[in-house]
Amino acid sequence: MxxxxxxxILLLTALVLVLxxxxxxxxxxxxANAKYSNKLMMARVWLQGLVLLxxxxxxxAGGK
Numbered sequence: 001m002x003x004x005x006x007x008x009i010l011l012l013t014a015l016v017l018v019l020x021x022x023x024x025x026x027x028x029x030x031x032a033n034a035k036y037s038n039k040l041m042m043a044r045v046w047l048q049g050l051v052l053l054x055x056x057x058x059x060x061a062g063g064k
Contacts, residue, residue, distance in 0.1 A: 002060050003056075004054065004057070004061070005058075008051060008055060011047060011051045012051060015044065015047040015048060018044045019045045021040060022037065022040040022044065025040070041054050043064060
């Protein structure tokens with residue numbers, strides 16, 4: 001597997017972990033949700049952008 005594919009898989013794994021953590025904290029509620037919900041949302045948005053950028057770079061580089 002090419003390095004680009006490995007990077008995409010790692011980024012997607014991190015994205016899923018952040019998403020699941022945010023959903024669990026939202027379900028629990030309380031102080032932890034109030035403290036970390038915005039930070040987790042920003043991390044999710046950044047990770048989504050990085051995934052899209054890495055896929056775009058792979059296509060531009062002609063990766064298969």
